[in-house]
Amino acid sequence: QQQVKQSPQSLIVQKGGISIINCAYENTAFDYFPWYQQFPGKGPALLIAIRPDVSEKKEGRFTISFNKSAKQFSLHIMDSQPGDSATYFCAASPGGWGKLQFGAGTQVVVTP
Amino acid sequence: GAGVSQSPSNKVTEKGKDVELRCDPISGHTALYWYRQSLGQGLEFLIYFQGNSAPDKSGLPSDRFSAERTGGSVSTLTIQRTQQEDSAVYLCASSQDRGYTGELFFGEGSRLTVL
Numbered sequence: 001q002q003q004v005k006q007s008p009q010s011l012i013v014q015k016g017g018i019s020i021i022n023c024a025y026e027n028t029a030f031d032y033f034p035w036y037q038q039f040p041g042k043g044p045a046l047l048i049a050i051r052p053d054v055s056e057k058k059e060g061r062f063t064i065s066f067n068k069s070a071k072q073f074s075l076h077i078m079d080s081q082p083g084d085s086a087t088y089f090c091a092a093s094p095g096g097w098g099k100l101q102f103g104a105g106t107q108v109v110v111t112p
Numbered sequence: 113g114a115g116v117s118q119s120p121s122n123k124v125t126e127k128g129k130d131v132e133l134r135c136d137p138i139s140g141h142t143a144l145y146w147y148r149q150s151l152g153q154g155l156e157f158l159i160y161f162q163g164n165s166a167p168d169k170s171g172l173p174s175d176r177f178s179a180e181r182t183g184g185s186v187s188t189l190t191i192q193r194t195q196q197e198d199s200a201v202y203l204c205a206s207s208q209d210r211g212y213t214g215e216l217f218f219g220e221g222s223r224l225t226v227l
Contacts, residue, residue, distance in 0.1 A: 006154070034215075043116070043203055043218030044155070089154055098145050098207050098216045099168065102154035 003027055004092050006103025014111050019077040021106045023090035026071065030092040033066065034100070035075050038087045047088070048075070080110045114138075116219035118204050124225045125194055133189045133222045135204030142208065144187050145216060146179055149201040158202075161187065194226045 006023045013019045023033075034049035050057045050064040050073065057064045063076040077084055087107050091100040117136040125131050137144050146158040157171040161181040172178070176194075181187040191198055201223045205216035 002154070004154075041220065043205070043220050044216075045218065046215045049215075091155075098143060098205065099157055099160055099171075100155070100216070101157070102147075104152070104154045 002104065003101040004090060004103045006090050006106060008106060009104070010107040010109070012109045012111060013080050015080060015082060017080050017110075019075075019080050019084070019108050019110070021075045021088055021090070021108075022072065023074065023092075023103050024070075024072045025092050025101075027092070027094070027101075028071070029094040030101075031095065032093050032097075033064070033073050034091050035062075035064065036089045036091060036102075038089065038105075044089060077108070080108075082110045082112055084108060085110050116204055116206055116217055118202075118219035118222050120222055121220065122223045122225075124227065126227050127196060128193055130190065130192045131194055131224060133191075133202050133204075133224070135187045135189070135206075135219060137185065137187070137204070137206030138217055140208070141206035141217070142184065143206060144181055145205045145207075146187070146189050147203045147205065147218075149203055149221070151200075155203065158189070191224075194224075196226050199224055199226045 004025050035047045036044035037047045038044040048059050052068050061078045066073045087105045089105045090103040093100045119134045142163045144161045147155040159179045160168040176192045179189045201221040203221045205218045
């Protein structure tokens with residue numbers, strides 16, 4: 001069964017708008033939560049990651065919000081740009097290593 | 113090379129044939145992972161190699177799947193007696209170690225189509 005549930009499956013946002021992707025998990029042993037960005041024909045690349053000892057992490061236009069009690073975390077893309085059009089995957093693992101459980105992915109399309 | 117290299121990039125095979133997929137990780141990376149990405153789905157962990165330790169094979173879906181890593185570098189994923197449900201993109205990733213950063217560097221994948 002999928003240990004990390006991601007929504008929405010897809011979203012369309014206008015240039016300059018905010019894209020929000022949500023993920024939820026059940027396994028309380030998870031303590032590392034990365035987001036990966038994937039362009040067509042390419043492998044995923046790490047975008048930003050968070051540990052549960054902080055509730056928010058921001059890198060440029062990308063922010064992760066983390067709610068440990070609700071076992072949820074989300075990615076916010078501020079001032080979305082057409083170059084942000086890609087598939088975004090949330091993931092989680094125990095101990096911060098690479099045996100990651102991935103969400104199903106969200107295809108983001110940013111219109112000019 | 114600078115990144116993770118995978119070959120072939122595309123493979124079309126007939127049901128029942130065996131296939132081999134190759135991964136050349138980033139030089140110096142001790143950890144190597146194989147993931148499978150099916151259409152419209154997330155990535156599914158298959159197997160993990162760390163240095164000279166025994167591999168973690170817990171994600172392999174059946175005994176038709178196997179993988180080896182020679183000399184702590186290149187890895188080969190073998191699928192025997194391929195089935196149509198094996199059609200997917202097989203992604204290889206490497207990382208420096210089992211450290212807490214957890215960043216995986218992925219190759220571009222090998223797209224397998226089983227007819």
